[in-house]
Amino acid sequence: MTDATNIPATSKSLPIALLRAREKVMGPIRHMLADAGVTEQQWRVLRVLMEEGPLDPTTIADRAVLLLPSLTRILQKLEEKEYVTRTRDEVDRRRQVISVAEKGHALIAKNMPESQRHARALREQLGDERYSSLLDLLDDLNKLDL
Amino acid sequence: MTDATNIPATSKSLPIALLRAREKVMGPIRHMLADAGVTEQQWRVLRVLMEEGPLDPTTIADRAVLLLPSLTRILQKLEEKEYVTRTRDEVDRRRQVISVAEKGHALIAKNMPESQRHARALREQLGDERYSSLLDLLDDLNKLDL
């Protein structure tokens, strides 16, 4: 048997709740995107580029919450599928600039409505108030320096 | 250029905030556990077994928020390292029962203090009120059926 009397229940822990929330929010999206032929992460990269314009990999990684090694592979796939194009920065030849290609624009245009519908449904079911409270609290959490 | 005027900023989206929060909360733990020789997921499985006692893989997967294929591999590793043991249920021979072995207990005993210290620090820095609000909101979110 286990002495669990002074151990906080894992089921009520913040890490577990965050994992469940991530699945809750992203699970439905994944199926939509699978039909479109992209992963959740590839989709996130495309959206970041759509919002901020052409960017270097390091900035993309920051915005899309990906580590550079992951992003390297993701960009290779996105390039194979012709959703993005790369350019070398001629001033600093270490740096690249990634841009959304036409196929990428088309992909986003086709899937954005459904994606936004899901986001709205989520927000409505949770309620505007709680939705923004949640965003605020997560933002506070992310600003802590532990 | 990109027409981002009617696209909600990815940086302020719930999915992104959740990803950042997960990294914020679990990042520091990972380094502690790496020294101990286990991954974050392996640790989660051990904690679940510690709290609820011996369990079958399907239940573990639910509690630790893991899919069965992942859990299968994780249990193989935990068994190799002698942190857990398996038993076949003789009533229903499809089912297994996983228990924490002595090495597993020792591992938890050694690392739990640091883990709890981190959890407390997090809670204190965020504030009790906001911490429980956050848990409540995540719980509400996880109860929605989308």
Added chain:
DNA sequence: CTTGTTCGGTTAACACGTTAATCAATATCG
């Protein structure tokens, strides 16, 4: 009993997460 079905768990295949090592381009400083 026995065929078809469901259930618990595993395997396979591919993509991502994570850390460490590597490499070329550039910046730094003696």
Added chain:
DNA sequence: CGATATTGATTAACGTGTTAACCGAACAAG
């Protein structure tokens, strides 16, 4: 200028995430 350190990005190696296919044990009619 030249040796050294730093930076942007990639590669390597291992573990996990995800879906689909699979397998043996139990179950459910017929």
